[in-house]
Amino acid sequence: MAEYDVIVIGGGPGGYVCAIRAAQLGLKTACVEGRGALGGTCLNVGCIPSKALLHASHSLHEAEHNFAKMGLKGKSPSVDWAEMQAYKDDVVAQNTKGIEFLFKKNKVDWIKGWASIPEAGQVKVGDESHSARNIVIATGSEATSLPGVEIDEKVVVSSTGALSLPRVPKKMVVIGAGVIGLELGSVYARLGTQVTVVEYLDQVTPGMDDEIAKTLLRTLKKQGLEIILGAAVQGVDAKKTKATVSYKLRKDDSEHTLDADVVLVATGRKPFSDGLGLDALGVKMTPRGQIATDHWQTSVPGIWALGDVTEGPMLAHKAEDEGMAVAESIAGQAGHVNYDVIPGVIYTSPEVAAVGKTEEQLKEQGRAYKVGKFSFMGNGRAKAMFAGEGFVKILADKQTDRILGVHIIGPSAGDLIHEACVAMEFGAAAEDLARTCHAHPTVSEAVREAALACGDGAIHA
Numbered sequence: 001m002a003e004y005d006v007i008v009i010g011g012g013p014g015g016y017v018c019a020i021r022a023a024q025l026g027l028k029t030a031c032v033e034g035r036g037a038l039g040g041t042c043l044n045v046g047c048i049p050s051k052a053l054l055h056a057s058h059s060l061h062e063a064e065h066n067f068a069k070m071g072l073k074g075k076s077p078s079v080d081w082a083e084m085q086a087y088k089d090d091v092v093a094q095n096t097k098g099i100e101f102l103f104k105k106n107k108v109d110w111i112k113g114w115a116s117i118p119e120a121g122q123v124k125v126g127d128e129s130h131s132a133r134n135i136v137i138a139t140g141s142e143a144t145s146l147p148g149v150e151i152d153e154k155v156v157v158s159s160t161g162a163l164s165l166p167r168v169p170k171k172m173v174v175i176g177a178g179v180i181g182l183e184l185g186s187v188y189a190r191l192g193t194q195v196t197v198v199e200y201l202d203q204v205t206p207g208m209d210d211e212i213a214k215t216l217l218r219t220l221k222k223q224g225l226e227i228i229l230g231a232a233v234q235g236v237d238a239k240k241t242k243a244t245v246s247y248k249l250r251k252d253d254s255e256h257t258l259d260a261d262v263v264l265v266a267t268g269r270k271p272f273s274d275g276l277g278l279d280a281l282g283v284k285m286t287p288r289g290q291i292a293t294d295h296w297q298t299s300v301p302g303i304w305a306l307g308d309v310t311e312g313p314m315l316a317h318k319a320e321d322e323g324m325a326v327a328e329s330i331a332g333q334a335g336h337v338n339y340d341v342i343p344g345v346i347y348t349s350p351e352v353a354a355v356g357k358t359e360e361q362l363k364e365q366g367r368a369y370k371v372g373k374f375s376f377m378g379n380g381r382a383k384a385m386f387a388g389e390g391f392v393k394i395l396a397d398k399q400t401d402r403i404l405g406v407h408i409i410g411p412s413a414g415d416l417i418h419e420a421c422v423a424m425e426f427g428a429a430a431e432d433l434a435r436t437c438h439a440h441p442t443v444s445e446a447v448r449e450a451a452l453a454c455g456d457g458a459i460h461a
């Protein structure tokens with residue numbers, strides 16, 4: 001039995017970051033992870049492998065559609081799926097091994113296995129018990145399915161199965177036009193699969209700024225994805241190698257079916273805390289099955305929780321920030337997360353990124369605001385990359401000019417958004433961005449132009 005200051009349960013982005021920071025702050029720290037590799041869903045079966053496949057399939061798209069336009073002639077590459085999978089697995093392994101290295105470097109013990117908490121201050125892994133002054137639950141989330149739809153990870157798959165299909169399917173039906181559905185739907189569409197996305201709501205990516213969501217929908221349709229909106233999936237009839245998805249159109253209750261080789265269920269994720277023994281401990285939960293917290297402390301003293309298993313957006317970077325804040329709080333520092341400035345990115349092509357309020361939210365609050373918009377068509381660098389589609393939209397307070405929200409669809413949106421995040425952390429006005437010199441020629445000039453459009457006007461529009 002070993003004694004620790006902190007035992008973190010879960011080695012995903014929330015858990016491993018918390019463990020590393022706790023060790024850096026001088027606390028004797030261990031992290032329990034039973035998956036066989038560190039990095040959680042994000043590194044093993046989420047963000048990282050999907051970005052490898054997005055990069056590979058985007059490169060194919062460039063070769064097929066844009067190379068010839070630049071005078072690069074010749075036969076476009078064909079897809080060797082086994083090699084693409086091996087490349088993806090290698091990217092995953094490099095990243096998960098990287099966390100192992102960081103644990104060693106920072107003297108964090110990796111306890112391999114699945115943990116339970118028999119009582120506050122005790123963590124059991126297999127036959128071994130360890131004591132800890134602080135226990136941090138960072139056990140993440142798992143895919144949800146629809147009532148009556150069983151995920152077999154072969155024909156009916158979650159994002160996990162979709163990342164490791166044995167072959168590129170001819171026909172795929174994606175249930176849910178959220179982040180996972182659109183990212184993985186675009187991967188397979190680019191690889192030649194006929195992809196149909198069925199979405200309950202009347203728009204894609206719920207919660208996103210309306211104008212951006214409409215532009216994304218139009219762009220994805222142009223890329224060949226079929227997207228059926230306002231359609232409630234009723235069930236999936238799965239056979240050995242095929243499945244039929246039945247859905248009802250909400251506008252007229254008409255019933256329809258779609259055949260597919262693979263059905264991807266992407267209707268959300270739910271918090272995962274099975275096997276920890278939280279009931280017996282009396283840890284309070286929210287009505288949505290998350291662990292209830294107050295500044296990341298659960299209802300049981302000495303037990304903390306963070307990331308997907310708690311309230312808030314299920315995003316790796318939100319969990320990472322909470323991981324640092326919890327470690328700092330345990331070490332007696334002032335742990336802090338600014339929940340108003342958490343960016344969201346969708347890695348489609350073009351990328352979509354957002355931070356702060358949407359126009360719809362500002363209207364609902366009755367807040368007076370102004371809009372500065374700039375199209376990537378007016379940006380020289382974007383045009384040279386055939387990436388003129390999309391725009392930057394800045395929402396600023398009408399009186400004070402303070403930036404309230406930034407929404408980008410276009411090249412490198414997921415990187416550009418951080419200029420807005422930094423500005424918002426400093427309480428900047430749109431004019432602050434507009435008066436900041438931006439290197440030419442970069443796509444970041446579009447952000448400055450949108451900021452200029454909040455004042456006397458953009459130059460290149």
Ligand code: NAI
Nearest residue numbers: 176177178179180181199200232233266267268269314345
């Ligand atoms: P989501 O919540 O983003 O989207 C689920 C979609 O399914 C919604 O649009 C919903 O209306 C639809 N839906 C639900 N029931 C339906 C039905 N019966 N018929 C048709 N449509 C139905 O969930 P998603 O995409 O599964 O992602 C799960 C979580 O993982 C999210 O919290 C997301 O933020 C996170 N994630 C984030 C990524 C990123 O930041 N790039 C990448 C992947 C996942």
